[in-house]
Amino acid sequence: MLVSESKRRHEAAAVYDDAGRAELAAKELAEAAVLADYLPEPLTHDEVVALVTATVVEADAVGKGMAAMGPVMGRLRPQVTGRADSAEVAAEVRRQLTGG
Numbered sequence: 001m002l003v004s005e006s007k008r009r010h011e012a013a014a015v016y017d018d019a020g021r022a023e024l025a026a027k028e029l030a031e032a033a034v035l036a037d038y039l040p041e042p043l044t045h046d047e048v049v050a051l052v053t054a055t056v057v058e059a060d061a062v063g064k065g066m067a068a069m070g071p072v073m074g075r076l077r078p079q080v081t082g083r084a085d086s087a088e089v090a091a092e093v094r095r096q097l098t099g100g
Contacts, residue, residue, distance in 0.1 A: 003082045006035040043084040051079060052092045065097055072097070 009032035016025035043051070055075050061068035072093050080089050094100075 002035055002038055006032050006039060009035065040083050043080065045088070048080070048084050048089055048092055052076065052089065052096055055079075056093070056096050061097065066094070068097055069093060 009028045013025040013028035013032070016022075016028060052072075055072055056062060056068075059068065059072050059075055061072050069090075073090065076089060076093070077086075080086070
């Protein structure tokens with residue numbers, strides 16, 4: 001819930017900034033900063049790649065293609081929730097499972 005609220009604050013700040021409402025953008029960013037204190041440290045791209053690689057091996061999914069997507073994502077979800085964008089994680093899993 002905190003992740004979605006933080007994201008909403010950043011999106012609102014961008015909208016306010018584009019509309020020339022700097023004071024409202026600053027307020028949204030200040031609220032996002034307070035929420036950030038309660039969020040886990042986000043994973044870097046390299047950390048996501050390493051985590052996916054380890055999970056693919058751990059799940060014995062090497063060479064099994066997209067059929068292994070569900071089991072790999074199931075193992076990853078608890079480790080990445082709130083720490084990485086799920087679309088980024090899914091794209092990396094897809095890339096590693098298909099060799100692309």
